[in-house]
Amino acid sequence: MVIRLTARCTQLILALCCILGFCVSESPYNSSFTPDHIRYLKNETTLLFQHAWRSYMTHGFPFDEVRPITCEPYGPDYKDYTNTVRNDAMANISSTLLDNIDTLIIMEQWDDLEFALRYLKENQVDFFNQDAIVQVFETTIRFLGGLLSAHLILTDVIKKDIHLPPSYNRFKQIGENYDGFLLDMAYDLGLRLIPSYKTKTNIPFPRINLKTGLRNVPPNLQKDACTSGVTTPVLEFTLLSRLTGDFQFEYYTQQSFWKIWTSKSALNLMPMSIDPFENKWKDTITGIGASIDSFYEYAAKGAIIFDDDAMWSVFHTSYKALLTHSAQVNHGTMIFPNVGTEDGVIFSDWIDSLGAFWSGLQVLTGHLSHAIQTHIVYLKIWDYFDSIPERWIYAHHNRNKRKKFKADDSIALEWYPLRPEFIESTYYLYRATKDPMYLHIGERILTLFQTKYKAECGFSGIQNIKTGERQNRMETFVMGETLKYLYLLFDDENRVFLHKPELMSSKNWVFSTEAHPLWFHKGLRSGGQNSQFNAYAANLIPDDIADEQFTPEIFRNTTVRQPIMYDIPGHESISHVGKKDPFGDQFDACEMSPLVKSKTGFLESSYYDWPNLFGADFAFSKSLIKPSYANKTNLDDSYIELSRDFFDKFTTFDTQLMSQRMPTTTSYEVFWGDVKDSGFAEVSELTFNGQNETESIILPGDLWVPALQGLRIKVEELTLGSIDSRNLVITKEHILQVQGEVDEDSTIKMVTDTTLRIHRVNGVEVKQGAIVWTLPFQPSPRDRSEIGITKEGRVVIQGKVVENLIVWYG
Ligand SMILES: *[C@@H]1O[C@H](CO)[C@@H](O)[C@H](O)[C@H]1NC(C)=O
Ligand SMILES: *[C@@H]1O[C@H](CO)[C@@H](O)[C@H](O)[C@H]1NC(C)=O
Ligand SMILES: *[C@@H]1O[C@H](CO)[C@@H](O)[C@H](O)[C@H]1NC(C)=O
Numbered sequence: 049m050v051i052r053l054t055a056r057c058t059q060l061i062l063a064l065c066c067i068l069g070f071c072v073s074e075s076p077y078n079s080s081f082t083p084d085h086i087r088y089l090k091n092e093t094t095l096l097f098q099h100a101w102r103s104y105m106t107h108g109f110p111f112d113e114v115r116p117i118t119c120e121p122y123g124p125d126y127k128d129y130t131n132t133v134r135n136d137a138m139a140n141i142s143s144t145l146l147d148n149i150d151t152l153i154i155m156e157q158w159d160d161l162e163f164a165l166r167y168l169k170e171n172q173v174d175f176f177n178q179d180a181i182v183q184v185f186e187t188t189i190r191f192l193g194g195l196l197s198a199h200l201i202l203t204d205v206i207k208k209d210i211h212l213p214p215s216y217n218r219f220k221q222i223g224e225n226y227d228g229f230l231l232d233m234a235y236d237l238g239l240r241l242i243p244s245y246k247t248k249t250n251i252p253f254p255r256i257n258l259k260t261g262l263r264n265v266p267p268n269l270q271k272d273a274c275t276s277g278v279t280t281p282v283l284e285f286t287l288l289s290r291l292t293g294d295f296q297f298e299y300y301t302q303q304s305f306w307k308i309w310t311s312k313s314a315l316n317l318m319p320m321s322i323d324p325f326e327n328k329w330k331d332t333i334t335g336i337g338a339s340i341d342s343f344y345e346y347a348a349k350g351a352i353i354f355d356d357d358a359m360w361s362v363f364h365t366s367y368k369a370l371l372t373h374s375a376q377v378n379h380g381t382m383i384f385p386n387v388g389t390e391d392g393v394i395f396s397d398w399i400d401s402l403g404a405f406w407s408g409l410q411v412l413t414g415h416l417s418h419a420i421q422t423h424i425v426y427l428k429i430w431d432y433f434d435s436i437p438e439r440w441i442y443a444h445h446n447r448n449k450r451k452k453f454k455a456d457d458s459i460a461l462e463w464y465p466l467r468p469e470f471i472e473s474t475y476y477l478y479r480a481t482k483d484p485m486y487l488h489i490g491e492r493i494l495t496l497f498q499t500k501y502k503a504e505c506g507f508s509g510i511q512n513i514k515t516g517e518r519q520n521r522m523e524t525f526v527m528g529e530t531l532k533y534l535y536l537l538f539d540d541e542n543r544v545f546l547h548k549p550e551l552m553s554s555k556n557w558v559f560s561t562e563a564h565p566l567w568f569h570k571g572l573r574s575g576g577q578n579s580q581f582n583a584y585a586a587n588l589i590p591d592d593i594a595d596e597q598f599t600p601e602i603f604r605n606t607t608v609r610q611p612i613m614y615d616i617p618g619h620e621s622i623s624h625v626g627k628k629d630p631f632g633d634q635f636d637a638c639e640m641s642p643l644v645k646s647k648t649g650f651l652e653s654s655y656y657d658w659p660n661l662f663g664a665d666f667a668f669s670k671s672l673i674k675p676s677y678a679n680k681t682n683l684d685d686s687y688i689e690l691s692r693d694f695f696d697k698f699t700t701f702d703t704q705l706m707s708q709r710m711p712t713t714t715s716y717e718v719f720w721g722d723v724k725d726s727g728f729a730e731v732s733e734l735t736f737n738g739q740n741e742t743e744s745i746i747l748p749g750d751l752w753v754p755a756l757q758g759l760r761i762k763v764e765e766l767t768l769g770s771i772d773s774r775n776l777v778i779t780k781e782h783i784l785q786v787q788g789e790v791d792e793d794s795t796i797k798m799v800t801d802t803t804l805r806i807h808r809v810n811g812v813e814v815k816q817g818a819i820v821w822t823l824p825f826q827p828s829p830r831d832r833s834e835i836g837i838t839k840e841g842r843v844v845i846q847g848k849v850v851e852n853l854i855v856w857y858g
């Protein structure tokens with residue numbers, strides 16, 4: 049008989065030690081988030097945008113950027129071609145303007161838009177004929193994407209028969225006067241970039257000279273291509289092909305995308321850097337941050353735009369592999385540090401600022417709980433630094449208990465160039481949950497832009513978070529992404545065309561990785577119904593290219609390694625229960641918001657009901673420390689989720705901020721079987737199928753793991769007297785109950801004060817109270833002292849009984 053363990057302890061909950069602080073608010077609205085207040089925040093964001101735009105137009109234009117502190121124009125470093133930080137995204141092509149045409153439309157800056165369009169049209173001939181070496185990836189996402197997006201918005205949003213607010217009259221008029229020249233420019237730019245893909249290896253070179261092509265690009269700038277760089281342009285280039293009818297862009301970039309996907313590791317993980325000359329991976333590390341982030345993003349977004357199941361399978365396979373090998377789930381938080389692609393072993397003790405985009409992607413792909421858990425970590429980082437260090441160290445291995453950590457100890461790369469990813473994810477989470485906490489986060493960021501980040505000529509990020517030193521640079525994404533997402537977050541009334549279902553719901557649109565709205569549908573295809581495009585494509589495509597027949601057959605290898613079916617007697621012995629893929633639903637349906645549950649009918653935040661809201665503060669306490677120049681008190685207003693005003697207004701119900709005690713147990717991961725096979729054993733969720741439910745010992749959430757091989761398992765070691773991760777004290781009775789009667793014949797020496805509990809199996813969470821069932825096994829003589837089974841069927845490992853791993857006797 050199986051005894052199910054129940055939570056016996058009363059919920060011993062301690063009030064959080066942090067006491068709420070009063071917050072001094074500059075806004076006349078005091079965190080009310082009434083429609084007026086939200087409109088005010090949106091207005092304020094427009095003012096910030098106008099400050100940046102006017103600064104650029106006055107002091108930067110027609111150069112690429114404006115330097116926000118010294119008010120000088122900024123462009124490529126023509127003297128030092130190795131200065132790639134500066135040169136990769138600047139080419140004397142008015143970058144800031146090119147990256148923001150769609151931003152001007154979204155923010156309804158019609159005069160500025162008309163000026164920008166006129167300027168580009170007058171200068172379009174030879175606009176990109178610049179003797180400058182650029183990075184293909186940056187140039188594609190910022191400028192090619194910007195041109196395509198503006199072109200789509202100006203031609204395919206406003207329809208004659210749709211009634212629009214008067215504020216869109218100018219939009220309509222500008223659209224009517226637009227003749228499609230931006231697609232022309234996009235095509236010119238595409239032709240200048242595509243030679244980088246025409247390599248012997250199909251792996252593109254990372255850089256190209258816009259005027260002279262691959263010639264004159266020094267080989268030492270070409271050795272290192274990253275996975276994002278190789279795979280990401282596939283989306284903009286495929287769209288360029290579909291809009292112009294010139295197939296080469298799609299052909300070459302898809303070739304590279306699928307070639308690189310086929311070379312993933314046996315664990316379905318993709319390394320991050322590759323040598324295009326040799327076609328060889330240069331590392332065996334993967335993650336979700338710098339160098340690989342937009343690979344996953346575009347697998348998912350490419351699937352949406354082009355209705356492409358093959359792309360979806362790439363996302364699906366990758367996310368599952370990352371959940372199995374990279375995801376670290378602790379105290380209600382989720383992070384994805386770098387891991388080895390061959391062995392799945394955690395490689396880094398830091399996470400990237402760029403990884404903050406991941407929760408937005410989790411929302412888009414339907415993983416809402418994961419998204420909240422991932423986002424909360426970046427929220428806490430923001431609480432402490434008012435920014436996110438480029439690399440933040442989350443784990444300190446120094447075991448010296450007396451060591452006093454400083455802020456500097458957790459900052460591995462110390463700059464914050466006003467990156468958009470955190471606000472981007474906040475926007476996605478607000479659209480999905482409508483929890484006012486996300487508006488509150490936005491308001492805090494807005495305030496920082498109004499005060500700390502504002503410079504005389506735009507906005508200046510932080511060069512060194514350790515010292516507070518500023519950066520004299522405003523990259524094009526500050527307006528194009530950061531301020532754009534902030535503005536869209538505050539568009540709660542859906543006044544922006546992107547939020548209007550009557551204009552956009554028929555389009556499978558996404559934000560590009562540079563926040564440019566992009567979409568495609570058959571009406572836009574050259575040769576389709578839209579005569580404007582037909583005529584346009586016919587004029588545009590030179591005969592020699594149109595005649596050149598590219599074969600549309602690109603080998604898209606969607607084969608992935610299947611779960612290993614270990615040959616075990618009785619494998620199919622579960623007869624009266626059904627089995628399903630625990631990941632199955634996750635990729636077929638969107639999860640409902642776990643936050644929305646208004647009990648009163650008033651607008652309220654369920655954020656304070658989120659279990660372990662303060663888990664991250666404990667889990668990462670050694671890494672969450674304010675820099676010495678910043679306020680250290682809990683009573684300033686920088687702890688976003690601890691603002692008194694917000695709490696008072698949005699928790700109408702009787703909530704007290706509570707925190708569980710933090711566990712004193714240890715948790716670790718083990719691989720069972722060959723590391724190369726870990727993650728590939730069958731793990732199914734058992735479902736009851738029609739028999740008498742009350743008699744069944746199977747409950748929802750129980751898992752089926754036929755073999756103890758090919759598994760990556762997270763276990764918690766429960767030692768007498770410790771507090772476990774469910775906030776229970778481990779008692780002698782608990783241990784005795786789990787151990788049951790000790791078999792006298794057993795060769796195993798039982799450990800009397802410790803049991804084990806499994807939390808994750810190959811990326812699948814084992815829910816509280818659920819059991820992992822496995823088939824009976826005979827340990828080999830060599831293993832007989834290591835592994836066994838108790839009389840009650842529980843598996844014993846090195847003398848420690850696993851409380852939720854039980855043998856199925858049928
Ligand atoms: C905002 O809140 C503070 C503190 O709760 C209060 O002192 C102040 O009067 C409020 N201001 C407005 C405009 O409501
Ligand atoms: C927003 O700004 C416009 C002018 O730019 C003004 O007419 C309007 O009243 C403002 N709205 C709010 C809510 O502040
Ligand atoms: C920058 O572009 C402008 C306009 O095309 C051109 O006149 C100027 O010579 C370029 N500057 C450099 C350094 O190439």
Ligand SMILES: *[C@@H]1O[C@H](CO)[C@@H](O)[C@H](O)[C@H]1NC(C)=O
Binds near residue numbers: 605607608
């Ligand atoms: C397709 O991909 C699978 C898994 O990565 C690989 O084993 C197989 O060799 C690939 N097929 C071809 C023809 O490249």
Ligand SMILES: *[C@@H]1O[C@H](CO)[C@@H](O)[C@H](O)[C@H]1NC(C)=O
Binds near residue numbers: 072677678679683684
């Ligand atoms: C510290 O907090 C106080 C009170 O909130 C504020 O007046 C002061 O400007 C803050 N200092 C910094 C450096 O943020």
Ligand SMILES: *[C@@H]1O[C@H](CO)[C@@H](O)[C@H](O)[C@H]1NC(C)=O
Binds near residue numbers: 740741742743
């Ligand atoms: C299911 O089993 C319970 C307990 O054995 C019994 O009381 C009940 O009548 C059974 N229900 C059905 C539908 O057979």
